[in-house]
Amino acid sequence: MSAKYSLQAVATASQNRAAIESHPRIWQSNRYVYPVISRRSGGLSIGVNLNPDKRCNFDCIYCSVDRRIPGDVAPVDIRVMALELGVMLDQAGSGDLFQMPPFSQVTPELRRLNDIAFSGDGEPTSHPELLECCKIAKAALDARNLASVKIILISNATLLHRPRVQKALEFLDGCKSEIWAKLDAGTPEYYAMVDRSAFSFAQLLENIAACARRRPIVIQSLFMKIDGVPPAPEEVDAYGRRLADIIEMGGKLRRVQLYTVARQPAVPSVSPLNFQELQSIAEAVRRILSHPTPFPVEIFP
Numbered sequence: 001m002s003a004k005y006s007l008q009a010v011a012t013a014s015q016n017r018a019a020i021e022s023h024p025r026i027w028q029s030n031r032y033v034y035p036v037i038s039r040r041s042g043g044l045s046i047g048v049n050l051n052p053d054k055r056c057n058f059d060c061i062y063c064s065v066d067r068r069i070p071g072d073v074a075p076v077d078i079r080v081m082a083l084e085l086g087v088m089l090d091q092a093g094s095g096d097l098f099q100m101p102p103f104s105q106v107t108p109e110l111r112r113l114n115d116i117a118f119s120g121d122g123e124p125t126s127h128p129e130l131l132e133c134c135k136i137a138k139a140a141l142d143a144r145n146l147a148s149v150k151i152i153l154i155s156n157a158t159l160l161h162r163p164r165v166q167k168a169l170e171f172l173d174g175c176k177s178e179i180w181a182k183l184d185a186g187t188p189e190y191y192a193m194v195d196r197s198a199f200s201f202a203q204l205l206e207n208i209a210a211c212a213r214r215r216p217i218v219i220q221s222l223f224m225k226i227d228g229v230p231p232a233p234e235e236v237d238a239y240g241r242r243l244a245d246i247i248e249m250g251g252k253l254r255r256v257q258l259y260t261v262a263r264q265p266a267v268p269s270v271s272p273l274n275f276q277e278l279q280s281i282a283e284a285v286r287r288i289l290s291h292p293t294p295f296p297v298e299i300f301p
């Protein structure tokens with residue numbers, strides 16, 4: 001890399017940083033829809049928060065949702081959500097969004113609208129009208145001829161076996177869509193420590209495998225230091241083996257995304273891994289999965 005290119009890259013990165021680091025799920029007066037420049041999406045992701053009440057059936061030690069501030073417990077009004085989504089898509093399409101800070105700082109290559117993502121302050125599949133919400137997203141994209149824009153469902157995978165959720169997944173199968181399922185551990189003990197859920201690890205793995213047997217999915221996993229210590233090599237090895245189990249059970253994985261803590265975690269003893277630590281987990285996972293062909297493992301330090 002030349003010195004000139006290197007300086008340009010640094011300038012570009014710092015230009016985008018404000019928008020990438022700005023991850024509030026509140027945008028102007030919106031209740032549900034918010035824009036994000038997402039490293040994992042490589043562009044603009046329009047988030048839909050179906051859990052403004054901040055309730056979740058996980059209690060991850062790294063969660064960045066600030067539950068000291070009470071959420072909005074009113075039922076989600078999906079007509080308001082639809083209106084907000086339409087306005088946001090229009091603002092992204094017209095470029096008006098990129099006139100407003102911090103998005104006015106974003107460099108042109110990251111202004112590409114990549115997706116609508118059901119994510120937010122809890123588990124989106126817990127919303128009783130998930131299917132209807134997916135239909136609203138698809139209709140909003142169709143009305144604007146945005147056939148290349150994906151609908152992404154980001155889930156902790158606990159409810160993927162419910163018939164109501166499966167109907168939404170089947171609807172998404174007919175759209176340009178991706179399911180991103182969370183898996184943060186290789187052993188029940190580490191899962192219990194990190195995700196702090198009453199939901200069993202065995203059922204979680206079965207849900208992910210069953211979902212991946214029906215369509216290729218993305219696995220997203222957060223690794224961190226706890227009390228300054230990265231996950232033990234045995235845990236990383238077990239994690240890679242759980243992914244291998246999913247594939248052996250007939251599951252199809254598009255790719256694995258490894259990331260680390262980027263915002264204030266729920267538990268103060270949690271801190272981010274550095275690039276080398278994340279990279280070494282990725283290499284261990286690639287070694288386990290890369291038979292017979294290399295397996296895509298992406299890292300987001």
Ligand code: SF4
Pocket residue numbers: 056057058059060062063064065120121122123156
């Ligand atoms: S699943 Fe997501 S929202 Fe729920 S506690 Fe974990 S990080 Fe937070």
